[in-house]
Amino acid sequence: MEGALLRLTCKGAQKLVNNFWEANNIDHPFNEEKKAARKDWVFSLLKSQKRILSFPKPDGLTILSRLSHSTSPATEHFDALQHITTEEKLKPSRIFNLDETGAQNIH
Template sequence: MVRNYKRKSNRGNYGNNNLSLALKLLNEGKPLNTVSKEYGIPARTLRRHRDHKVQNPGRLQFGRHRQIFPEEVEKELKQHITEMERRMFGLTSKNLRRLAFDVAQKAGYDHPFNKETRMAGEDWLKSFLERNGLSLRQPQSTSMARIVGFNRPKVDQFFDLLRSIFANADYDSPKIWNMDEAALTTVQKPSKIMAEKGIRQVGKVTSAERGELVTFICAMNAAGGYLPPLYVFPRKRMVDVLMKGSPPGSVGYVTESGWSDG
């Protein structure tokens, strides 16, 4: 006959607050076993924290990883990261790892960071990003002219002009349009294919090796209406076959550069 015995555990659901209160009672002279039963904390755990045999007495730590910086320091790091991103000078992962090492060194925090590379580890970076709701993103290239032109006086000037236009005329949603243009490549990017090992070069048929960009212009109003797209091809003469497969009503034009010039 086989019997299944369940091992009784003395471990209760306690947090840092209960642990701190239990240690306070121990320091006041209350018996260890009494405090252990009252707060549901194992006597061995209380003894280790009381005798300072842990790195942070009175504070729970699960796993081998520990938080290097206090919460207020991590909040300052997060604020610095978001401010740099908004100023178009976002930090890379290596920038942040070097910054974490410098902060830990100058503030005198006990840390396991690499002193040869003078950077925090990738495991610290991953944990820091998860704790603070951050992630690595691929930024879009933004010219210096656009950054300099996007400032408070220019934005205020734009909205003042827009407000005066709406005050002089009654524009409803079908009369408010937005137009934008994008570039389309004429060469598709081939996907990975199966090939024999050891071959130095593998090819796949495309329309060309180096494609040219075709300008694609769209317009849509605030009511949800839209105009058929307009294509600008980098050619001298327009050929009807270029519009094959385009949406109904599309329009095609040509310029030598392929850019919209009028």
């Protein structure tokens, strides 16, 4: 998520913890149906490890506005885009811009 310039949310942490435990064949009390750790478990982890873990409040900035305020994330974004397009041998006509309103071809 961080590589995509997104913050880790509580739901994301719940799924991440569940995936880690299942990938390592660790018995866990989590909901098999939801494939996620319980909220109380995540919050108790946050409480016990508050020096290193936290969920910052959302700041309301979109990824594009975050990119426009700093060159470093923008550089990282376009480096990642170049890596993916090279690795997957994608043509520009196969790259789309997606948001809440729909998709646009941006070649």
